[in-house]
Amino acid sequence: MVRIVVDAMGSDEFPKPDVEGAVLAAREYGVEIILVGDESVIRPVLDAQNAKDLPIRIVHAPEMLSMEYKGEELVLKARNKDARNSMAVGIDMVKKGEADAFVTVGNTGAGMVTALFRLGRIRGVDRPALAPIFPTATGFCVVLDIGANPDCKPENLLQFAILGSVYAEKVRGVKNPKIGLVSNGEEEGKGNELIKATTPLLKAAKINYFGNVEGKEVIGGVVDVAVTDGFTGNIMLKSSEAVAKLIIDKIREIIKNGNLITKLGGLMIKPALSAIKKILDPSEQGAAPLLGVNGLVFIGHGRSDAFAIKNAVRVAKEAVEVNLLDAMKSAIEESLK
């Protein structure tokens, strides 16, 4: 049985969504769940779940890395082998082989730093990358990196391309995934210095390299994986979310302030608008993997609800089952030859 550690202290509303989502996952996907966090806080929520028959246990971790922790402080905590926060305790279980994957929707920076320092990196990977799913016209696109590395070298982007390709193929079920390099223009030769220096590396790599892509190709679903530095990727993600919110809000506003016909029409298309929100909702896709660390770690939005956390556990389980970590290691080893 696949064993997933879930950070019970992760979400903005912790521990309720985290515990409830984990219970849902245990029930629906037949996984073993280890809840890490403050037992006195977790226990009552778990006991209220009617989950006695499920393989769920609590591992006590008295501290938590809330959103206030940043920079050097996080690094110190991540490096402290006696750290007793829920992320450190949970990730250590993966490291020791006591669990197969770690899922958190807590402080993203804390999750990345804790994973990096405690698990280390896959041999041949210089920097791990956070790789969420963007909704597209035809389905989804894996975008990496979206925040772990604001400054990248061409070699980092090459590694992201290989890691993203393996993830899209093994976990997201895309055969021979098409890899695009995010740039300010589709034509070869367009781009900043980083893009120009990265292009020959991607061409030479054993991936299905498509070429430069703009937002049009990423959101249009032309490629399966979009490779970018963490600065640009983060801005793409945040801008896309903001535009989606703006449009949905404006439609609501116009309907609300409209005449009777508009209002009635708005009521009638409410299910359609909900369907759109569902397409755009990252919680449908679970959490994003931190690719390149030497273990399986998934990090989701702090505002995740139980449903999102359940989905995050599902994706983690699938990654374990297809042995994502070994597949990434092999692909990176291959690229070093």
Added chain:
Amino acid sequence: MVRIVVDAMGSDEFPKPDVEGAVLAAREYGVEIILVGDESVIRPVLDAQNAKDLPIRIVHAPEMLSMEYKGEELVLKARNKDARNSMAVGIDMVKKGEADAFVTVGNTGAGMVTALFRLGRIRGVDRPALAPIFPTATGFCVVLDIGANPDCKPENLLQFAILGSVYAEKVRGVKNPKIGLVSNGEEEGKGNELIKATTPLLKAAKINYFGNVEGKEVIGGVVDVAVTDGFTGNIMLKSSEAVAKLIIDKIREIIKNGNLITKLGGLMIKPALSAIKKILDPSEQGAAPLLGVNGLVFIGHGRSDAFAIKNAVRVAKEAVEVNLLDAMKSAIEESLK
């Protein structure tokens, strides 16, 4: 009377939208229009406009810089003082003082390069920036640069901030505009090396500096001007456009494939959806200025229609009337002291 040169060979459907838009502008805003381009092509379209009473004339330019022209070739054409393409001829009129501003919706790269080499730069500006308007929750945000400079130095971003501030205040009517620096996180200290090195320069500048902004703040309307390198800005713009298109397309699709109630509701909110499209439509805002060249140049989307071109002429006229160029020169001179 303000004199605007309009490139009649600019739009994807040239010369019809270009000529029609210019005629509309002459009629509505009382400007003098000089149409540059192939007279044999422009003349019949102009003659069909019933515009004999308007101050519109044609200046013949037998060649055009279509989308195929790129890179070195453009630079050679831009540098050739005898060049007879519509952009070169039109921009030379501005340089010689025979017109006050140049408007084109043709090849963006060609417009930028031709303007840069023929007009030169404002003293103290190292690189000009293209500065379109993004729609926001509360109105709009000027974003620059969105494509002229894929690789920037901190000094470039400082100059963009000053130019954008003057433009937002003088032409867009924002008092003491708030300037944000686009980054992967709002907190100070977040960002890539470029952002970290730019922050002290913006803090010391005579602008209303707000701090780092993400898509949330830009699209949410928290700042009036968002400063970024041309690579990031271009990707923000293209991704935002792509997401907006995806959502509108998905809503249409769901309504089209929906049941009778959804379809009827869709019909009833059609005006609301059109209103959204209008908010998101760049043609409402005219063209984007190329700030930092020594003359007033506006560059719009190739897919502009007559309405968009009319609006582009309006913005150009407003820039002339407030003496944008001198205001930018003074602000940059001030920053050099």
